[in-house]
Amino acid sequence: MENKILVDMKIIDFLDELASSTPAPGGGAAAAIAGAMGAALGSMVARLTIGKEGYEDVEDLFNKKLKRTEELRKELTELVDKDANAFSGVIAAFGMPKDSEEQVVARSEKILAEYKVAAEIPLETVKACREVIDILNELGTKGNVQALSDIGVGALCALTGLKSAVHNVEINLAWIKKKDADYAEKMYKELEELTEVEEIVAKLDDDVKATFS
Numbered sequence: 260m261e262n263k264i265l266v267d268m269k270i271i272d273f274l275d276e277l278a279s280s281t282p283a284p285g286g287g288a289a290a291a292i293a294g295a296m297g298a299a300l301g302s303m304v305a306r307l308t309i310g311k312e313g314y315e316d317v318e319d320l321f322n323k324k325l326k327r328t329e330e331l332r333k334e335l336t337e338l339v340d341k342d343a344n345a346f347s348g349v350i351a352a353f354g355m356p357k358d359s360e361e362q363v364v365a366r367s368e369k370i371l372a373e374y375k376v377a378a379e380i381p382l383e384t385v386k387a388c389r390e391v392i393d394i395l396n397e398l399g400t401k402g403n404v405q406a407l408s409d410i411g412v413g414a415l416c417a418l419t420g421l422k423s424a425v426h427n428v429e430i431n432l433a434w435i436k437k438k439d440a441d442y443a444e445k446m447y448k449e450l451e452e453l454t455e456v457e458e459i460v461a462k463l464d465d466d467v468k469a470t471f472s
Contacts, residue, residue, distance in 0.1 A: 290423035297417030
């Protein structure tokens, strides 16, 4: 299965690809884009705060967080293509020969290994989106008052990316747990810890809205 390169596409071309009948790109790529937009909005607010009069006390904080939001934006952008191509290994593994007992065993082991890859890549998206949320929450309403709505939008984008990527992890874990229950259980626990975030975003959203009233 040929790997796709999506990140250099025009937005309209990417959306056409997303809307097509091909299975990838799908929700996982969309999740990574949502997370990348959240990180980008965090970077924008930081840049609109740094060097501005009245925000000298938080300039060091915003400089530090800007470096990390830019790293996360790059990571999540790369995950768009990584996720779109993650399932190609599973498809290839299912196409392996199974004419002998040895081939059946090798095929089964390869399928399991590729399913784990397909689960671990969206887990990277979950982790990155969670870090974006934590950073935006730390910045809170400390930044440029003219851009605070973008902190709220960024957090909501990152939350969408996180929750969406969880679906892609879990759909692969549904198959993995039949073959490796311990591995699946460990990942389910990790997901549970990473996804305890909705109250954080809701509180940040309320704080942002309060600045408008």
